[in-house]
Amino acid sequence: MALPTIETVESDILVIGGGMSGCGAAFESKYWGEDLKVVIVEKAVIERSGATGEGLSAINCYMGQRYGWNTPEDFVQYVVNDMMGLAREDLVYDVGRHVDSSVHLLEEWGLPIWKKDNGEYERIGRWQIPIHGESLKPVTAEPARKAVGKENIYERIAITHLLTDAKDPGRIAGAIGFGVRENKIWVFKSKAVIITSGGASNVFRPRSVNEGIGRTWYSVFATGSAYGLMIPIGTEMTQMEHRFVPTRFKDGYGPVGMWFQYFHAHVENALGEDYTVTRDSELKKYEPYGSAVPTPTPLRNHQMFLDIRDGKGPMYMRTDLAMQELAGGDPKKMDKVREEAWEDFLDMTIAQAMTWASQNIAPEDTPSEVVLAEPYIMGSHSGEAGAWVSGPEDLSPPEYFWGYNKMTTIRGLFAAGDGVGAAPHKFSSGSFTEGRLAAKSAVRFVRDNPEQVNLSDAQIKDLSNAIWAPMDTFEKYKGVSTSDDVNPHYITPKQALVRLQKIMDEYAGGTSSWYTVNGPTLERGIALIEMLREDLAHQGAKNRHELLRSWEVVHRTWTGEAHLRHLLHRKETRWPGYYYRSDYPDLDDNNWRVFVNSTFDSSSNKWSLTTKPYKHIVT
Amino acid sequence: MPTYVNPQTCNACAGEHEGPLCVYICPNDLMTLDTEQNKGFNQEPELCSECYACVKLCPQDAIFVRGYSDFVPLGASVQPKRIDGGLTWTVKFRDGRELQFTYPSRSTPVGSSDPYKDFTEDKEKDLAGQGLAGESKWLGVDVLPTLQGNK
């Protein structure tokens, strides 16, 4: 098959991904850099793309500084405890001090936020405010689209690789990818790049099988691109061993936050016991975090995990008790509670509403099963995997500061949202905010570094061939077998994904291995994933849709490999309930209250792992 | 929970300038036109996240969702209808019970946002500072917090 045509787009700032953080980045950069050319490249369409595309029922990161609810310092205290001692305080503070302005702007643009009678925002928990959020993403995308101009938004283009400067591999120069809807290779040449292409679902084998594998908790569109793009060019990553194992309503993956915090429901095992009561003493093993208020999410998971492991399931969320208590026997009040209960899912996780309806579950009458899900690797929600970035000038100690806020260790490459590590609990509003922070800083970078970047024709040619290789491989070898799917020369993208998921599930502590790993298991997993990485160069794609899938699995595999290597490096069990190292079962604050960082060197095909000190800024 | 299309009502979005709207919007590149029938079609149902973006946008109300076969018993349905500034949902249980809910989703007309309205930050002078665009108006407190002396 002839190689597709190559088209080049030049810009000052390139935003990769038009999710929450990408829209924030686009919006902010055109304010400060009115005269600069800002381009967004997105694999889908920004109105509904990314983890927020389906909608959300709450803004989970809001300080309420104007009401005196919280200060950014309070936020740092909370986040550090919830992460069991490990988060970059400068980065968390930075999001906290700015996030309210983003939320107020979203409201101004049309996001309906629930209000109390006195006009204040309603609250779910300390940081969460309920919204009618079905259209959160289109409301966010609209001003971003207006700000950069529709001619600068390149949709249905999947980025496969970042490009570094031909004369300086430590400086970013752009990105390359292909048209999902037309046979074209796209080269984006840019002085600064902001990577906002989201976290990773489906790296681990999900609990669902067959049709249900698209019903992951974190968005199935989140393919680990932020990591899969940054790692191969040598960007320093941090906390890639971290994962989030969400407690979710079983199979439909409905979130539980609203149920715990707003409806005040609790979970019981089959014997009617509440694990937060019966397993209370378990928390003492993990001081000082065990006695933190609220109990850190992993420790709550850990308590539930012990019940499940001991065969005390199914675990039930007592939605019935909670709703009846709130309604207090008043049918009118029950109508309101019912309406709120269903909205939580209809705005955000519609599959859960379908699961209830199909199983005849009316939550006011029938409790509903919850379960611990498979692990997810991400940096914006309750996860903290991502790039090691510079903090802001006024907050960060020298170890955490190298000139431009949110710049990675590659000059001119900025990250935001799921792409930034050690800065969790940003959620939708904080990701949007972090995109804005990265963008303002990228404008400064471009002002300070106006010189053109250099791309090499040879590099573009090699990468173009590599991008298109799965299509060529399929064409070349399809005649060798009577079946498209069983061929000795290639594997299909789906087969590659299943292989990755099996490795991660069995060797990196997925659900079938009870989230448990040890050194030898991880080493075996690394050996297998290295072979998978080689085999990914031998994928066969029948069409562009499969070509998209073949690059998604490449990005997911980089994510998985980094996860395995980081898990091996951290010799302790920092987050019981997310994972357990059977050879280092204890939390070890003396030696391991440090960040684990890695870099990959493409010329030697080697990874190096280091640790970085924990610097107290607020706590 | 994969989508399926009613062949009787799908008209391949005749007259829509973006082309078939389900194909335009699907965040996971799943909806496509079936080349033989020229109708909307989900080409990879097992990677459908039931985000309903296509369902909500279909001008013919031709797209439905049949719960994932591996855990959703047959017979239920959850279907939205867009109304001015919101959506009305009809939830049908397997046992025939039916619920209806209407929720707002947007408080301003589509297209009405004005990105930098009344922003006063100086684009040159304030570039070096920590404030973001529009924060003097939208942050909600007078001074952006910082932690002087903690470095």
Ligand SMILES: Cc1cc2nc3c(=O)[nH]c(=O)nc-3n(C[C@H](O)[C@H](O)[C@H](O)COP(=O)(O)OP(=O)(O)OC[C@H]3O[C@@H](n4cnc5c(N)ncnc54)[C@H](O)[C@@H]3O)c2cc1C
């Ligand atoms: C089910 C669920 C419930 C949640 N609940 C809440 C909640 O109640 N409150 C809350 O505040 N937050 C919630 N969140 C979290 C919130 O959605 C995320 O934190 C936020 O969207 C992360 O922003 P991001 O910009 O990093 O990634 P995303 O918003 O996912 O954006 C990534 C973008 O990059 C694009 N992209 C990916 N790869 C490529 C590529 N190779 N080339 C080009 N483009 C690419 C994607 O299409 C997407 O548009 C929830 C998320 C989920 C999934």
Ligand code: SF4
């Ligand atoms: S949006 Fe509806 S009418 Fe248009 S092609 Fe898709 S299914 Fe058919």
Ligand code: SF4
């Ligand atoms: S429900 Fe969402 S993922 Fe599924 S086909 Fe429609 S738009 Fe695509």
